[in-house]
Amino acid sequence: MSRxxxxxxxxxxxxxxxxxxGLATNASAQxxxxxxxGVTQDIDSLNVTVGYLVIDFEIWNLTLPSLTDRSAExxxxxxxxxxxxxxxxxxxxxxYKLREGLKWSDGEPMTADDVVYTITRAVADGWINHRSDLxxxxxxxxxxxxxxxxxxxxxxxxxYLGSYILPKHVYExxxxxxxxxxxxxxxxxxxxxxxxxxxxxxFVRLARNPNWHGKKPTIDEVVFRxxxxxxxxxxxxxxxxxxAIDDVPVKLFASVAAGEVENIIGLAGNQGSFSELAINxxxxxxxxxxxxxxxxxxxxxxxxxxxxxxxxxxxxxSGFGVPAVSLxxxxxxxxxxxxxxxxxxxxxxxxxxxLLDEAGWKDSNNDGVRDKDGVELKLRYYDRSTAGATATTxxxxxxxxxxxxxTDVKTxxxxxxIAEQSKSxxxxxxxxxxxxxxxxxxxxxxxxxxxxxDPDVGGYNDANWCNDEFDALYLKQxxxxxxxxxxxxxxxxHEIFFDEAPYAVLYKYDNLQAFRSDxxxxxxxxxxxxxxxxxxxxxxxxxxxxxVGTRGGSSGTNTMIIVIVALVVAGGxxxxxxxxxxxxxxxxx
Amino acid sequence: MRESGSTTVRAxxxxxxxxxxxxxxxxxxxxRPGFIGLLLLSGFGLFALSAPLIxxxxxxLAASGxxxxxxxxxxxxxxxxxxxxxxxxxxxxxxxxRVSLFIGLLATVVAVVIGSLVGLAxxxxxxxxxxxxxxxxxxxxxxxxxxxxxxxxxILGRSPTTLAIVIGFTSWAGSARLIRAQVLxxxxxxxxxxxxxxxxxxxxxxxxxxxxxVAPLIIANATLIVPTAILTESTLSFLGFGDRLSPSWGKLLxxxxxxxxxxxxxxxxxxxxxxxxxxxxxAFTLLGRALERIFDPRLKGR
Numbered sequence: 011m012s013r014x015x016x017x018x019x020x021x022x023x024x025x026x027x028x029x030x031x032g033l034a035t036n037a038s039a040q041x042x043x044x045x046x047x048g049v050t051q052d053i054d055s056l057n058v059t060v061g062y063l064v065i066d067f068e069i070w071n072l073t074l075p076s077l078t079d080r081s082a083e084x085x086x087x088x089x090x091x092x093x094x095x096x097x098x099x100x101x102x103x104x105x106y107k108l109r110e111g112l113k114w115s116d117g118e119p120m121t122a123d124d125v126v127y128t129i130t131r132a133v134a135d136g137w138i139n140h141r142s143d144l145x146x147x148x149x150x151x152x153x154x155x156x157x158x159x160x161x162x163x164x165x166x167x168x169x170y171l172g173s174y175i176l177p178k179h180v181y182e183x184x185x186x187x188x189x190x191x192x193x194x195x196x197x198x199x200x201x202x203x204x205x206x207x208x209x210x211x212x213f214v215r216l217a218r219n220p221n222w223h224g225k226k227p228t229i230d231e232v233v234f235r236x237x238x239x240x241x242x243x244x245x246x247x248x249x250x251x252x253x254a255i256d257d258v259p260v261k262l263f264a265s266v267a268a269g270e271v272e273n274i275i276g277l278a279g280n281q282g283s284f285s286e287l288a289i290n291x292x293x294x295x296x297x298x299x300x301x302x303x304x305x306x307x308x309x310x311x312x313x314x315x316x317x318x319x320x321x322x323x324x325x326x327x328s329g330f331g332v333p334a335v336s337l338x339x340x341x342x343x344x345x346x347x348x349x350x351x352x353x354x355x356x357x358x359x360x361x362x363x364x365l366l367d368e369a370g371w372k373d374s375n376n377d378g379v380r381d382k383d384g385v386e387l388k389l390r391y392y393d394r395s396t397a398g399a400t401a402t403t404x405x406x407x408x409x410x411x412x413x414x415x416x417t418d419v420k421t422x423x424x425x426x427x428i429a430e431q432s433k434s435x436x437x438x439x440x441x442x443x444x445x446x447x448x449x450x451x452x453x454x455x456x457x458x459x460x461x462x463x464d465p466d467v468g469g470y471n472d473a474n475w476c477n478d479e480f481d482a483l484y485l486k487q488x489x490x491x492x493x494x495x496x497x498x499x500x501x502x503x504h505e506i507f508f509d510e511a512p513y514a515v516l517y518k519y520d521n522l523q524a525f526r527s528d529x530x531x532x533x534x535x536x537x538x539x540x541x542x543x544x545x546x547x548x549x550x551x552x553x554x555x556x557x558v559g560t561r562g563g564s565s566g567t568n569t570m571i572i573v574i575v576a577l578v579v580a581g582g583x584x585x586x587x588x589x590x591x592x593x594x595x596x597x598x599x
Numbered sequence: 600m601r602e603s604g605s606t607t608v609r610a611x612x613x614x615x616x617x618x619x620x621x622x623x624x625x626x627x628x629x630x631r632p633g634f635i636g637l638l639l640l641s642g643f644g645l646f647a648l649s650a651p652l653i654x655x656x657x658x659x660l661a662a663s664g665x666x667x668x669x670x671x672x673x674x675x676x677x678x679x680x681x682x683x684x685x686x687x688x689x690x691x692x693x694x695x696x697r698v699s700l701f702i703g704l705l706a707t708v709v710a711v712v713i714g715s716l717v718g719l720a721x722x723x724x725x726x727x728x729x730x731x732x733x734x735x736x737x738x739x740x741x742x743x744x745x746x747x748x749x750x751x752x753x754i755l756g757r758s759p760t761t762l763a764i765v766i767g768f769t770s771w772a773g774s775a776r777l778i779r780a781q782v783l784x785x786x787x788x789x790x791x792x793x794x795x796x797x798x799x800x801x802x803x804x805x806x807x808x809x810x811x812x813v814a815p816l817i818i819a820n821a822t823l824i825v826p827t828a829i830l831t832e833s834t835l836s837f838l839g840f841g842d843r844l845s846p847s848w849g850k851l852l853x854x855x856x857x858x859x860x861x862x863x864x865x866x867x868x869x870x871x872x873x874x875x876x877x878x879x880x881x882a883f884t885l886l887g888r889a890l891e892r893i894f895d896p897r898l899k900g901r
Contacts, residue, residue, distance in 0.1 A: 241859050248862075261670060261683055262859035321665060325684040328669070395839060401684075404661035404844055419844060420756065 042230040045530070045555060047544060048243035048255040052211055052236050054425065056194040058174050059137040063424065064444055064545050065234065071549035072216060072232065074174035075200035077106050077125065077157070082536045082550040085342070085447045087170040090224070091120070091200075092157075095169045101491065102162075104169055108155040113221040114177050115199040122151035127178040129159075135186050138470065142451040143173045145488070163489035166496055167448050172548070175200065190466075202227055202553055211236055227553045247274060247524055254525045256544045260328040263522040273528040278330050278520040279535055279542030281341040285442040287406060287514040289313060290434060291475035296461040298434025298474055303371060303387055310511035311355075312365040313438075316409045318357035323517050326401045331519035336508045337456070338518050339449035339500065341537070341547060346518075347504035355514075362413045373414055380414040389437035391417040394427055402440060402516060432468030434461075441472060442519075447547055449500055450488060456507065457481045473512030480506045521545060532556045626893045633889020639882035643875075647696040654690030659846050661686070670858075670865045680867035682851075683858035691846040692871050698847040699829050699879070702763045706828035709767025711821045714774030719813070721775065722782025723805055733779075739772035748831060749840050757842040766831045774820045778813050785812045815894035822887030826880035833876050848872040 055061035058070055079090035092106035112120035129149040132140035146162040161168060180196045197205045202224060203216035216232045235252065237243035240259045246252045248271065258266065258276065266276035289310050290300030303309045319333035335354045336347035366372075371380040371387050380387040389410075393403050400421070407417045417438070422430065430436050445452040454460065458481050460471035480503055487499040507513070521542040525533055534554040536546035543551050627633050657663060664685025671681045679688040721732040751765040785791060791808050799807070835841045836849025837856070855861060855869035 239857060241856055241862060244859060245862060259857065259859040262862055265863050318662065321662060325661075325664065325669065393843070400839075400843060407844065408660045408662055421839075421843065 043228065043557060044231045044233060045229045045254070045552070046233045046235060046252045048235050048237050048246055048252040050237055050240050050243060050257050051424070053214065056205075056208075057189075057192050058139055058176065058194070059132075059135070059192075060190050062138070062428070068545050068549055069205070069214065069216070069234070070174050071201065072203040072552060073199040073201040073205060073219075074176065075112075075120065076173060076175055077171040078169065080170070080172065080447060080536070080548045082534050082546075082548075082554075083538045085537060085547065091125070091175065097169065101164055101168075102160060104159045104161075105152070106157045106159065106169075106171070108157070109223055110155065112200075112223055114179075115197075115204040115219045115221050116177075117221070118177065118179050118198075119154075120175075120177070120200055121154040122157045123154070124178045125149060125157045125175050126151045127182065128175045129173070131181070132173065135189065140173050142454040143167065143171065145454075164491045165489065166487075166491050166493070167450060170448070203232055206231075225553050228556055229552065232552055244524070247526065250526070252526075253530060254523065254544060256521060256523050258522040258524050260326070260330060260522065263330070263524070264328055266524050273526060274524050275527040275533075276522065276524045277533060277535065277543055278522055279540065279546070280343075280518070280520050281444060281536075281541050281546060282338040282343070282346075282518060283442060283444040283521060284334055284338045284518045285402065285440070285516045286337070287313070287317075287402075287516065288431075288436075288439050288441055288473045289475075289512055289514065290437050291473050291510070291512045293458070293461045293471075293474050293476040295458060295463070295476055296434050296471075296474045297463055297465070298436075300434060300474060301387075301389055301437045302385060303369070303382070304389075304437060306369045307510055308365045308369040309371065309387075310514075311509075312362040312369070312413065313410065313415070314355040314511050314514045315358045315362040315365065316413045316415075317355070317406065317514055317516065318409065319355070319516055320357070322402060322405060326405075327517060327519055330522060331517045334515045334518045336504045336515055337443070337452060337513060338445055338515075339452040340445050341447050341541070345449045345497065345500055347508060348501060349504075349508065355508075359409070359413055366413060366415075371414075378411075378414065379416040386416065387414065388416040388418060391419045392427055392430060392436045392439035393419055393421045394440050395421050395423050400440075406440075428468065429465075431472045432462050433465040434474040439472070444545070453484055453487070453500065453503060456512070457484050475510065475512035477506060477510055480510075527558075529558055530555055531558050623890075623893055627889060630889045630892065632885045633892075636882045636885025636887075636889060639878060640886060643696060643700070643879050643882065646693060647700055650693045650697060653693045654687060656694065658687050658690040659694055663687075670860060670863070670868065672865075673867050679871055680865070682854055682868055683860065688851070688868055688871065691851055692848070692875065695846040695848045695851055695872065696875065698759055698842075698845045699832060699849070699876075702759050702766065702832045702847065703825045703829035703879075703883075705760070705763035706766035706770065706832070707821050707824045709764055710771040710824050710828070711774060711817060713768070714771035714820075715778055715813075715817055717771070717775040718778025719782055719805060719809065722779035723786060723801065723809065732775075736772050736775050739769070740776070744769055745831075745834065748835060749838070752835055752840045757840070759842055759845050759847075762832060762835065762842060763828075766828045766835075770824060770827060770831070774817070774824065777820055778817065781813045781816050782809055785809050788812075815890075819887055819890040819894055822883055822890055825887075826883040829876065829879055829883075848876050852876075 049065055051063055051065045053061070053065050053069070054063040055066060056069060058074065075091050077090060077092045079088040080086070081088050091108055091112060093109045095104055095106045097104050108122060114120050126149045129144055129147060133144050133147070146165060148160050150158045152158050159168070159171065177198045177200065180198050184192050199205070199219045202219060202222045204219040205214060206217045207215040213233055213235045218227055218230055237246065240257050241262070243252065243255050244258060244262050247255050263276050263278070265271060266274055267278070289304050290298065291310065292298070292300040292305040314335070323329065323331050323333055335349065339345050366380055371382045373380050375381060391403070391407060393400055403419060407419060410417055427439065431439065443452065455470035456473070456475060457471070458476040460469045461474055461476055462469040462471065483499055483503045483506070487496050487503070490496040490499060521544070523542060523544050525543070532554045533543045534551040535541040535543050536548065536550055627637065661684060664681060667677070667681050667685035669681060669683055669685045671677060673680045677687050677689065679692060682688055682691070717732050717736060721729045721736065748765055748769045751768065752762060755761045755765060786809060791804060794804055794808055832841065832847060833849030833852065836847050837853045839853060841847060841849055841853070843850070851872040852869055855865070860868040
């Protein structure tokens with residue numbers, strides 16, 4: 011061994027020793043109970059009027075209060091800010107009584123004023139995440155602890171009112187024009203936790219909110235750490251740097267589920283999350299430049315018949331999911347489309363070809379791509395750079411090519427992709443949704459009112475699709491109090507959506523999450539037994555988590571071991587160096 | 600006497616070139632690292648050419664793994680096992696060698712053409728033109744290379760051809776410098792001055808006298824750009840900025856990493872592309888260094 015190599019090892023060991031020493035001081039300084047969650051999705055915006063990613067919702071669930079909550083067991087309505095409520099005889103007027111002594115994290119009182127202010131402003135400014143819940147609602151304050159809510163139509167969602175309530179004393183200073191650009195860095199919280207530190211693209215740290223009215227969480231802090239890749243995140247969990255992760259790569263999850271990884275448990279939870287290929291259907295009332303062929307329902311149906319959903323489930327999800335042919339409107343599977351297997355879209359390229367022929371798209375110039383009136387059937391295919399989403403692209407583009415549809419694939423990060431969607435300037439694009447409990451929101455996204463008409467504002471209708479019949483049925487189910495009748499109306503909406511095919515819905519997938527079982531217990535799932543632990547509808551797990559055994563004991567021992575090992579290695583190398591000098595002095599040139 | 604022919608200027612030139620070539624070949628044969636590099640490179644060339652014999656192109660399709668087990672270890676059916684969606688890894692490796700080589704070579708051509716033009720111009724033309732060209736060159740030398748390549752790849756798209764152009768466009772600065780230096784020394788040589796004195800124009804001097812003088816340097820330098828270009832392509836693909844639909848070696852590594860194969864130790868998925876990248880980079884580097892030694896006698900004996 012030459013001298014340089016030895017020197018390198020010695021320096022390396024010294025560095026390692028210093029690093030370990032650093033870790034040790036760090037561990038002794040922090041006596042807090044911290045729950046670290048790894049995520050591969052960065053926050054889009056903490057501003058509840060514009061954010062749309064699952065991670066955003068998780069943080070709002072922890073920091074923003076609402077009148078009512080959902081139970082972890084079965085989503086039933088629970089008191090939260092409101093301790094009780096009463097309804098008028100016609101069911102249109104509800105009175106919510108707030109708890110006594112509610113306070114925001116900055117000490118300001120939390121009153122009926124905050125609730126009325128939020129509801130009124132959300133309706134007036136059309137806040138995207140409040141729109142569906144509050145569409146028909148007006149609110150007034152009877153006194154500082156009583157809110158009266160009047161619904162213009164009978165509302166099947168009431169008395170549940172889960173819209174995030176914002177602190178009036180912060181938001182009244184922000185004008186409607188400034189609102190979309192507001193960074194929500196006030197850190198005023200009304201939930202169980204409050205944001206104390208955030209580094210964009212790196213982490214968000216939340217500490218327990220002392221003014222929270224509900225059950226006091228055992229943990230002191232929650233940290234969400236952003237990771238570039240799901241594998242890096244998994245290895246951080248294995249190494250003990252993280253306590254929980256979402257989005258475990260399926261093959262790794264399979265090994266965790268088989269019990270092959272020590273101290274880690276995997277939980278596959280389902281809450282109706284699904285993936286789809288959105289098809290720009292060219293709504294006449296919208297904007298954009300979708301391919302002319304996609305305005306034809308037959309072409310959109312053909313795309314649906316060209317896809318082998320079962321193979322996607324087998325290969326991409328390793329079976330942790332099921333094929334789906336219509337949107338999944340609710341975390342509750344009772345609202346899924348009921349359709350027999352022989353009617354549902356299945357892998358049938360012959361049928362796809364027949365439909366495309368029927369629509370007049372034929373390969374007249376024999377270049378392998380269909381065309382009509384001189385226009386080639388070549389589609390812009392926009393891909394999301396998130397790991398799971400990209401896996402479907404080679405499959406889908408291959409199957410489309412098989413039926414004579416060429417694709418031009420471009421990959422975007424989520425923000426840039428949404429920017430394209432807000433202009434409706436795409437032909438096909440991959441995305442996915444996690445629905446709420448009530449089907450109303452998800453259904454509302456496909457009404458004409460959500461079709462983007464202004465690129466700066468955008469809209470949730472990302473298929474740029476509109477249908478009057480669907481709109482009418484939406485309004486009908488929205489005010490139908492009889493659950494059976496409402497379910498029937500929703501099935502009719504499914505039939506239209508299926509037939510019109512603005513989406514090629516691919517599958518409903520499980521959220522694959524993994525946890526350090528040697529450190530934590532009480533992994534509350536929502537709903538119980540089948541739902542996810544992280545990124546659930548109302549995030550109850552952070553209030554329920556309990557540490558296993560004594561606090562931080564194991565990590566201290568680990569650090570000690572690292573220090574000892576480092577010292578031994580460093581010592582050994584020094585000895586080796588010294589010996590080498592004695593043995594052959596000639597070697598030291 | 601004209602009909603003897605062998606003494607025409609053209610024939611003499613060709614004879615000289617033949618002699619020069621055989622000298623290079625002789626020296627290369629005796630330069631052990633260079634010869635090993637050449638052998639390795641021929642091996643990779645054969646590997647790439649034999650792709651259709653080893654695996655059908657259709658086994659690159661995502662759905663081709665339909666009836667295969669996922670992440671299966673090497674077996675007689677799949678010599679290098681399967682990837683996370685059941686595709687044959689060997690098929691992707693062998694077809695991927697074409698993509699990686701294509702991108703590496705095309706990027707090098709782009710880099711060498713830009714580098715030579717800028718180098719020649721900056722070395723020959725003095726004054727303002729030279730200063731401006733050098734400033735541009737300096738910019739490309741100091742600008743962080745990977746972020747620039749990523750930005751360009753995102754803007755221009757991700758087909759293998761555009762990737763090659765992007766890589767070439769971001770890696771010419773070093774060779775321009777090198778070539779300029781050589782041009783500066785050459786243009787001071789007596790024979791160049793003599794040519795000028797005889798009334799040769801700039802174009803004639805550059806094409807007839809300077810370019811032949813720097814050509815060996817350009818060749819040696821190009822051989823050294825190829826491995827960098829291949830590495831860059833692999834890096835971009837590994838980071839997810841490559842062409843998702845072409846099976847380059849970097850793409851294979853990206854697939855292995857994002858599917859978690861490294862953690863569950865599916866070595867047949869990430870080891871072969873990794874070794875191939877190392878192998879081809881080594882081959883080009885050995886050959887390039889050897890050519891440098893041969894063309895530049897000052898490096899001999901070092």
